[in-house]
Structures are given as C-alpha cells and as structure tokens.
Amino acid sequence: MCGIVAYIGSRDAVPLLVGGLQRLEYRGYDSAGVAVVGRNGELRVRKAKGRVGQCLADLPARFKGSPGIGHTRWATHGEPSDANAHPHVAGTVAVVHNGIIENADELRAKLAADGAVFASETDSEVLAHLIARAQADELEEAVRQALQEVVGTYGIAVVDAARPDRIVLARNGSPVVLGIGEREMFAASDVAALAGHARQVVHLDDGELAVLEPGGFRTFTLEKRATTKLPSEVGLDEESYERGEHRHFMIKEIREQPAAVARALTGRLDTRFHTAHLGGLNLDPREARAVRRVKIIGCGSAYYAGQIGAQLIEELTRIPADAEPASEFRYRNPVVSPDTLYVAVSQSGETYDTLTAVQELQRKGGRVLGLVNVVGSAIARQCDGGIYLHAGPEQSVASTKAYTSMTVAFALLALYLGRIRDLSPDAGRRIANGLKALPGQIERILAQEDRIKEVAGALAEYRSAFFVGRVRGYPVAREGAQKLKEISYIHAEAYPGSELKHGPLALICPERPTVAIVPDDELLAKNLTTLGEIRARHGRILAVAHTAPGPALADDVILVPKNEPELDPILLSVPLQLLAYHAALALGHDIDKPRNLAKSVTVE
Numbered sequence: 001m002c003g004i005v006a007y008i009g010s011r012d013a014v015p016l017l018v019g020g021l022q023r024l025e026y027r028g029y030d031s032a033g034v035a036v037v038g039r040n041g042e043l044r045v046r047k048a049k050g051r052v053g054q055c056l057a058d059l060p061a062r063f064k065g066s067p068g069i070g071h072t073r074w075a076t077h078g079e080p081s082d083a084n085a086h087p088h089v090a091g092t093v094a095v096v097h098n099g100i101i102e103n104a105d106e107l108r109a110k111l112a113a114d115g116a117v118f119a120s121e122t123d124s125e126v127l128a129h130l131i132a133r134a135q136a137d138e139l140e141e142a143v144r145q146a147l148q149e150v151v152g153t154y155g156i157a158v159v160d161a162a163r164p165d166r167i168v169l170a171r172n173g174s175p176v177v178l179g180i181g182e183r184e185m186f187a188a189s190d191v192a193a194l195a196g197h198a199r200q201v202v203h204l205d206d207g208e209l210a211v212l213e214p215g216g217f218r219t220f221t222l223e224k225r226a227t228t229k230l231p232s233e234v235g236l237d238e239e240s241y242e243r244g245e246h247r248h249f250m251i252k253e254i255r256e257q258p259a260a261v262a263r264a265l266t267g268r269l270d271t272r273f274h275t276a277h278l279g280g281l282n283l284d285p286r287e288a289r290a291v292r293r294v295k296i297i298g299c300g301s302a303y304y305a306g307q308i309g310a311q312l313i314e315e316l317t318r319i320p321a322d323a324e325p326a327s328e329f330r331y332r333n334p335v336v337s338p339d340t341l342y343v344a345v346s347q348s349g350e351t352y353d354t355l356t357a358v359q360e361l362q363r364k365g366g367r368v369l370g371l372v373n374v375v376g377s378a379i380a381r382q383c384d385g386g387i388y389l390h391a392g393p394e395q396s397v398a399s400t401k402a403y404t405s406m407t408v409a410f411a412l413l414a415l416y417l418g419r420i421r422d423l424s425p426d427a428g429r430r431i432a433n434g435l436k437a438l439p440g441q442i443e444r445i446l447a448q449e450d451r452i453k454e455v456a457g458a459l460a461e462y463r464s465a466f467f468v469g470r471v472r473g474y475p476v477a478r479e480g481a482q483k484l485k486e487i488s489y490i491h492a493e494a495y496p497g498s499e500l501k502h503g504p505l506a507l508i509c510p511e512r513p514t515v516a517i518v519p520d521d522e523l524l525a526k527n528l529t530t531l532g533e534i535r536a537r538h539g540r541i542l543a544v545a546h547t548a549p550g551p552a553l554a555d556d557v558i559l560v561p562k563n564e565p566e567l568d569p570i571l572l573s574v575p576l577q578l579l580a581y582h583a584a585l586a587l588g589h590d591i592d593k594p595r596n597l598a599k600s601v602t603v604e
Helices: 013-023 104-113 125-133 139-147 251-254 256-265 285-289 301-317 353-361 378-382 400-422 424-448 450-461 473-488 496-501 524-535 568-572 573-585
Strands: 002-008 031-037 044-051 068-073 087-089 093-099 156-160 167-172 178-179 185-188 200-202 208-213 215-219 293-298 321-325 342-346 368-372 385-388 462-467 490-498 515-516 542-547 556-558
Touching: 002 093, 002 156, 002 568, 013 031, 013 068, 013 093, 013 185, 031 462, 044 185, 068 093, 068 156, 087 125, 087 185, 093 251, 104 125, 125 139, 125 156, 125 256, 125 450, 139 167, 139 208, 156 200, 156 473, 178 208, 178 215, 185 256, 200 524, 208 251, 208 450, 215 293, 215 462, 251 256, 251 378, 251 573, 256 353, 256 424, 293 301, 293 385, 301 321, 301 342, 301 400, 301 473, 301 568, 321 424, 342 353, 353 368, 368 400, 400 424, 400 568, 424 568, 450 556, 450 573, 462 496, 473 490, 473 515, 473 573, 524 542, 568 573
Parallel strands: 293 321, 293 342, 342 368, 368 385, 462 490, 462 515, 515 542, 542 556
Antiparallel strands: 002 068, 002 185, 031 044, 031 068, 087 093, 093 156, 156 167, 167 208, 178 185, 178 200, 208 215
C-alpha cells in the first residue's frame, strides 16, 4: 500500500500524477514515484524515498508522456528506500501495487531461476516480472496470466512502453476507482486523487480487471468474463480536499464537526413519531423486532465508536450489544446467529480486516449493516444495508469528524431500534432533542480551543499518560488515548476507572498524568473516588467533565456541555481531539502524517 494514480489521454500525465499523489499524501507513506511513456516510446521512471514534493520536484523538462502511473508507498516488504519505491519495472513494463503478495518468495525464486534480476526487496516487483514474461499479445492478457499465479491482495496499475495505448488495472482486496473524463481516463486508489478531473467514477470489484483507453474503459474477470459497470456521479469538490486557511487537515476536520454532525442528522429525525428515519438499512420493522443481539465490528477509532454504539443500543433498546475488533473477529471462528444484527464500521469503507470479516459473516448467513463515510466503497457495496456518515472527505490519518459522525449514526440506529421495541415516545423525543443540540454544543467546545491548547502544552512535557473512564466514559478514554499516542507519540493507555486498583495504580506518580472522563451521571461519585485515589498517590489529573471536581481532585479541568446521559460520550470525545492535536503541535510533529501509520489500512 498506499496510494495509486493513473492517467491516459492527450495531456501530459506528469502534473496530473503528481497532483493526484499530493492529494493522497494524507494516507501516510514513505516513498513516491511515477512512470510515463514518452512520445518516443521510452519508459521514463522517477522514484525515491521521501515526500512527493521532494521526490518529484526537480523532474527535467523532457520528463513528459502519457499514459502514466504513480504511487505513494507505505512499506510492508523491505525498508523505505529508493530501490523499494514504486513503480517497479521489468523490461518495458511498469507496475504500481497496493497489497501483499503472499507467495512472493516462491515466485521470486522461480523467476530468478529463469534469469530474472530483481532490483528491490519488495513483493510487488514480482508482478512486473510476471507480466513482462507472460506470453500474450495484449497487455491485459499478460496481466491476467500473471495474476493467476499470485496469492494475496492487490490493487495494481500497469503500463507497457511497447503497448502504450492503454493502462490495465486490477483489484483483489485493495481499492481501485476509475474516473471518467472528456476523452481521457483516470484511476486511483481513492476518489480524493480524482477531485477536479472526474465527475463520474466506477469502482472495481474483487477479481475484476479494467482496461483504460482515452475514449473509455472495459472491465472483465480473471476468467475472461466481461462485466458491466455503471458509472456513478460523485461530487468531487476540490475545496473539500484542501486545507484552506487551516494549518493541518486534522484541525480543519475537528472544526468541521458541527457541520458534519448536522449533515448526519439531516432528514433522519422523525418529529412525528420521535424516531429515526434510516431508509438505507433495508430492515423493516418486523425484521428489526426479530433482532436478539447486535454485534459491532471495526478497527481503531471505528472500534471505539462501536463500543459507544453498543452501549447506546443496549441502553435504548435493551438488546444485548457489544463491539469487537474486526481484525480479531474473523480469525476466531465466531458463532454466527440468524437473529444477530452485525454492523461493520469504517470511515474509508475499504478497511481490509473489516471487509473480510463482513464477507466471512455473509458466507455464514449473517446479516450485516455498514456504517461508512465513502459512497460506493467496498464495504458499502458488500453490506446488506447501512448508514452513510456524510462527514465529507477526511484527509487526516487521525480520524476526528468521521469518528464523531460514527457515534451519531449509532445513536440514530439505537433510536430507530428502540422505538420499534419498547422505547417510549417521551424517551424518543428526549434523545431526538439531544441529537439536535449536538452541533451547537460542539461549537461551544471548539470555542475553548485556546484553553485546551494551554493544557495540551503542559501535557506535552510528559512522556506517558493514563486515560480513565467508567462505562460510558471508558470508550471515550480509549479513543482519547489513541489520539494522543498516534500523533504526539506520547505513550498513553486507557483503563476503566475501577481497574486502576487492580494493577495500574502501581504506576501512578507525579511523572505520569491522568486524563479522567468525569460526566455528571449515575457514576459521578465513583469517578470522584477514583480521582481521590490518584491524588493520594501524587498523580496529576486533567478532568474532562460537566462540572469542575474542585482543586482538591483535579489540577486542570476542561468543561463540556451536558447532553442526555446516553449521548454525552459523543461530546466528551471532542476536547480530547484538540488535546492530542495541540500536544503534537507543541512537540513539532508532522500531524497529518504520523509515523508508521496510513489512513486506509488495506492490508492485514
């Protein structure tokens, strides 16, 4: 992985490829490169370790051509280096690849014995040699033959200087999107790279290949069966993919949350029956009443949002619900019950572990809903129904507005299921009114940014921190700890407040502050007791609370507006995003490109 762009048409491909790669920088990467076919039929390649701007800033004037392919790499096989960067070349063939070739060592040995000379440590270079050595007149047939020898996941784009009239793409487990222009065609691993160039897109399915020519495209399967793809209109607003006046995408997206939440709620609250209107669920009231359990799967922040969602569903519907990491779920041979509703959560809709868990569930007869942000993504197309988040493009690796929109979507789902069952109209009205209040309350939290920045500066002086919360506050603490560690690199761990005395309390000391989630709910007294235990051991405390615990129990306090108890976790998470951002800013880190991480994880 991580990012692919491709272009064929009458224009010079290079600026289009570079621009597309820059739009994919948010995904995280360690090297970049492009390959184009020049007018004289020469394959021109430039690639190097580092950022797109560094690698491709000094291209010579003669470095022009079309078709072309480009890539930003996030290392899986072989360290970040010039040699391991994509594209990989064999003869006249150049390949860019996202994914992992599981039988690469076996194929490499076979190719080396046949005389192939490898220039990198990557699994991806194997593809270039397989395609170059295939006995086929057409490039697409050479690619098809090569892929039949491959075991693993891939999203690839291939050009051949000897056959420069086309680009061939293929997908298996890693996203590939085609963009349709005027007598020109584009392709990418993410629609962000197509902004400003294509208004219609086509998503490849697993096991599909595509041939791009300036006048159009065609698709087919590995078995040579032609497929029919209907383009969809996608509003690719260029401004949505730009930082504008903001210093980083992360802070831009934190500040966009009031609008994102308002979009998530638009048209979805039924004021007559005090319920939610979710037409995309494909789940009628009779089917909803038959649900006896809800299981939520996701990875990272999506998993923590799922934990909040599970609590919302249990509280409002009295249906047992729980959340589990998708990466673990699919490996433990889970019992799949016909009366369980499964919900898959992913911002990108392409998270590989979550997608394969959905496929395993469906293979066993499970019914799966999707909560995703990207329209037309693999999980959205794979699921039986679902809820689009409508958060807008999220560029920062650290999820903020998508995470918040996920929790709002879960509240809507819980309200819908609850009103079908035993949630009273008055209770439904209470939750609906609470949801309506969220955008304005988030605005009030964002208005405290200067104060939170001050607290974050103090937190940045420490190398380790605890986050604690009880019941509704625990997943908030987990998400807060993740945000801090992934962009500031401060070690952070989250625990239920009640668990401190069962081991972690041994680490409480003045050098390790605790961020405590302290809502005004039925557990307030218990939470205050936990603060007292920490202070008795000289631990420094930052309380994120509805009312200040007092100087005897907290050194610093961030106050959060109070909503309904079930919805409070949605708001309590927002100041923790600002806390992490400003701590990372104080430490001088590259916030939108945290080390070792990528935005859309499309490999295991």
